[in-house]
Amino acid sequence: xxxxxxxxxxxxxxxxxxxxxxxxxxxxxxxxxxxxxxxxxxxxxxxxxxxxxxxxxxxxxxxxxxxxxxxxxxxxxxxxxxxxxxxxxxxxxxxxxxxxxxxxxxxxxxxxxxxxxxxxxxxxxxxxxxxxxxxxxxxxxxxxxxxxxxxxxxxxxxxxxxxxxxxxxxxxxxxxxxxx
Amino acid sequence: xxxxxxxxxxxxxxxxxxxxxxxxxxxxxxxxxxxxxxxxxxxxxxxxxxxxxxxxxxxxxxxxxxxxxxxxxxxxxxxxxxxxxxxxxxxxxxxxxxxxxxxxxxxxxxxxxxxxxxxxxxxxxxxxxxxxxxxxxxxxxxxxxxxxxxxxxxxxxxxxxxxxxxxxxxxxxxxxxxxx
Numbered sequence: 001x002x003x004x005x006x007x008x009x010x011x012x013x014x015x016x017x018x019x020x021x022x023x024x025x026x027x028x029x030x031x032x033x034x035x036x037x038x039x040x041x042x043x044x045x046x047x048x049x050x051x052x053x054x055x056x057x058x059x060x061x062x063x064x065x066x067x068x069x070x071x072x073x074x075x076x077x078x079x080x081x082x083x084x085x086x087x088x089x090x091x092x093x094x095x096x097x098x099x100x101x102x103x104x105x106x107x108x109x110x111x112x113x114x115x116x117x118x119x120x121x122x123x124x125x126x127x128x129x130x131x132x133x134x135x136x137x138x139x140x141x142x143x144x145x146x147x148x149x150x151x152x153x154x155x156x157x158x159x160x161x162x163x164x165x166x167x168x169x170x171x172x173x174x175x176x177x178x179x180x
Numbered sequence: 181x182x183x184x185x186x187x188x189x190x191x192x193x194x195x196x197x198x199x200x201x202x203x204x205x206x207x208x209x210x211x212x213x214x215x216x217x218x219x220x221x222x223x224x225x226x227x228x229x230x231x232x233x234x235x236x237x238x239x240x241x242x243x244x245x246x247x248x249x250x251x252x253x254x255x256x257x258x259x260x261x262x263x264x265x266x267x268x269x270x271x272x273x274x275x276x277x278x279x280x281x282x283x284x285x286x287x288x289x290x291x292x293x294x295x296x297x298x299x300x301x302x303x304x305x306x307x308x309x310x311x312x313x314x315x316x317x318x319x320x321x322x323x324x325x326x327x328x329x330x331x332x333x334x335x336x337x338x339x340x341x342x343x344x345x346x347x348x349x350x351x352x353x354x355x356x357x358x359x360x
Contacts, residue, residue, distance in 0.1 A: 007359045014215050014335035016196010035194050038218035039335070040229040040309055042357045047227065047311060049220040126306060129220055131227060133309050149343075152332070155194035155219070163329075163343025177222045179187045 001101070001140035004116060006044040009136045012070050012116055013046055014039050017150035018079055018159070020069040021048070023059040024108040029100065031092045031111070032056040033083030035153035037068075044136030046120065051130040055087045060132065064122040065106040068134070069114040073149040073161035078113075080168045084175055105138045115148050116141035156180045181281070181320040184296060186224040189316045192250050192296050193226055194219050197330035198259055198339070200249040201228070203239040204288040209280065211272045211291070212236040213263030215333035217248075224316030226300065231310040235267045240312065244302040245286040248314070249294040253329040253341035258293075260348045264355055285318040295328050296321035336360045 013019075022031045036049035046068065050057055060066055071079055078096040085092060093100060100109035103119045110117030120134040142148075149162035157169030157176055169176075193199075202211045216229035226248065230237055240246055251259055258276040265272060273280060280289035283299050290297030300314040322328075329342035337349030337356055349356075 005359065007357070011335040011360065014196075015332040015340055016194075036219045038227065038229055039216045040311060042360075045309075047218065047229070047309070049218055049227070124309070126309070126311075129225075129227070129304070129306070129313050131220060131306075131311070152195040155191040160195055177187070179185065180191065180222075 001117065001142050004139040004141040006136050006139060007042065009044045009046070009118055009139050010039045010042055012118065013037055015150065016152055017070055018153050020071055020079060020082060020111055020114065021056065022067045022069060022108040022111065023056045023063065025059045025063065026107070028087070028091065029093055029109055030056050030059060030087035031082050031098070032087070033079045035155070040133065045123070046134045046136065048132045048134060049130050050132065060122065061125065063107065065108060066120050066122075066134070067103055067106060067108045067110045068118040068120055069111040070116040070118070071111075071114050071151060073151055075113060076151055076159055076161075076166055076168065079151060080171050084171060103138070110140065115145040115150070181297065181322050184319040184321040186316050186319060187222065189224045189226070189298055189319050190219045190222055192298065192321075193217055195330065196332055197250055198333050200251055200259060200262060200291055200294065201236065202247045202249060202288040202291065203236045203243065205239045205243065206287070208267070208271065209273055209289055210236050210239060210267035211262050211278070212267070213259045215335065220313065225303070226314045226316065228312045228314060229310050230312065231307075240302065241305065243287065245288060246300050246302075246314070247283055247286060247288045247290045248298040248300055249291040250296040250298070251291075251293070251331060252295050253331055255293060256331055256339055256341075256346055256348065259331060260351050264351060283318070290320070295325040295330070
């Protein structure tokens with residue numbers, strides 16, 4: 001991976017990809033799948049919606065840092081596994097066989113197999129709205145990331161990528177509210 | 181268009197499409213192009229990032245309502261026109277020839293040519309982070325919207341849809357910060 005200018009971080013997130021967000025409590029690294037994210041400004045500020053129902057949230061609250069990793073489409077099943085298991089009861093790096101990538105500015109590792117790793121600090125928790133404001137402090141990306149297909153979650157257990165729709169409804173069932 | 185359950189609104193936004201957001205100050209309807217949005221919860225809560233630099237923002241602040249319309253891919257050039265012109269100096273419905281669709285619960289109109297119209301009320305302005313929290317109060321969608329290609333802005337003047345990348349860098353140039 002090569003360093004990526006913080007000014008280009010918005011172009012990774014604006015299109016709306018599924019991301020994998022790593023945290024570390026000093027004992028264990030954890031990772032969660034998030035598709036509720038948005039850019040909030042040029043210069044690397046992002047928002048993510050999550051909350052206390054997520055095991056990573058407690059670590060994020062205590063450590064105030066994470067890595068937002070952007071998976072390519074071929075990591076769909078890892079993203080679904082990460083999104084449907086809990087770090088409270090398993091080691092998600094171990095079960096997905098993803099490779100930690102040491103970060104430069106934060107303790108949580110990036111993910112070597114991803115297209116990009118955005119090292120972030122928490123700016124603020126807006127708990128009433130389940131929003132966390134993040135600021136990118138370093139970013140790295142693989143060569144050719146601009147042309148790679150990312151994953152877009154529809155939110156009903158299907159995912160869009162490169163003009164195709166991939167169905168993971170069965171695997172996602174337990175995580176979807178009724179009616180979706 | 182048919183009524184769409186508020187519970188399914190998240191599936192329109194989670195994938196990260198470009199949206200067209202209409203407002204009305206009672207004298208004039210306006211519309212802006214927004215690609216900084218995210219779902220913040222099941223049940224129709226959304227967040228959008230924008231601010232006072234946007235002409236629609238003043239109206240939104242005063243009226244606290246809007247329609248989030250989701251364009252299909254063939255509305256790319258209308259979305260670019262809307263995103264690069266200002267309602268302060270032109271009538272964006274007139275220049276794009278888009279058709280107003282009367283709303284049920286809010287004053288701003290929807291857009292007939294779009295795949296879906298999500299009528300929203302503002303829950304809160306989080307001005308420090310340029311975030312507006314919205315709550316969907318009604319939604320309508322065309323038949324077949326689930327399978328339609330939406331637009332995903334990369335943020336550098338290019339757009340992704342159905343596996344294709346469409347280049348509108350020249351038209352977007354004036355709106356992009358240096359380096360993108």
